[in-house]
Amino acid sequence: MARNSKMSFLLQRLLHCPSNSKSQFLKEPSQLHSYSSKQEQGQEISHLQTRPYPPPLTEQQLSTLNHLLPRLLSQPDNLPTALRLTSAALHTTTPLQTLPLSHLIHFLTSHPDTSPTFSLLTRLRHAPQIHHHISPIALMLLTSYFNNRMCKPALAVFRWLRRPDSPSPPTRQVYEVVIEGLCRNGFVFEGLSAARDMVLAGEFVAACCGGLREWLYRGMLKEARVEDAVELNDAILGFEKCAGSGSDDEEEAKEKVLAVLERVIAHWNE
Secondary structure, three states, X not given: OHHHHXXXXXXXXXXXXXXXXXXXXXXXXXXXXXXOOHHHHHHHHHHHHHOOOOOOOOHHHHHHHHHHHHHHHOOXXXXXXXXXXXXXXXXXXXXXXXXXXXXXXXXXXXXXXXXXXXXXXXXXXXXXXXXXXXXXXXXXXXHHHHHOOOHHHHHHHHHXXXXXXXXXXXXXXXXXXXXXXXXXXXXXXXXXXXXXHHHHOOOOOHHHHHHHHHHHHHHHHHOOOHHHHHHHHHHHXXXXXXXXXXXXXXXXXXXXXXXXXXXXXXXXXX
């Protein structure tokens, strides 16, 4: 009974449900066997969009959430509840780094099914007031996917961020994690493609060149593309030397890096 009361209180506090409608969310986790219907999700998203930012969670509520999420995630049928709890917590002014997201991130990136991952990302996408959470959460997901050697799900998240209607295009840090993760796990062609996108997006700067150059170089050598590896390595080195000067030489050097990447990508399967 105490456990159920604590869960009910937290759900009501996070989701701000009126007492006469709280039964929608205060069911036992075992009763939630599937994701909400599209209509229910739409109603929930609309409600979250129109109400003001709730205050941050208290230490006691954070502690309760921290203990509750692992228990919910220990049973797959409870995942919808865990996602709703996390989404509701993100709609408060609680600092992101204080929320116990590691449990959920670990769970999502330990399974090949990406449906729950995109369920979370979609909730964030449809709530403009919390779009600033998308990039750091995506970065957590990408890092964990790559650490688990699950490159295809990581690529799916990266492509989701790159969509034309994306509310949070890839940041420089996202590109770095993606390129390193792909090359480290043998997806060199995809790593080169991400590097090209990074240059086109204006996120390729001297500060990140060294590490990316090394990963791209190593990856291409493993693919026995020695000449291409040397040419790209030299082009990036040339950009590093003049980067930050604001001169025509810097722009020419960047264009050379882009040209080498595009040539290598175009002839990859020949």
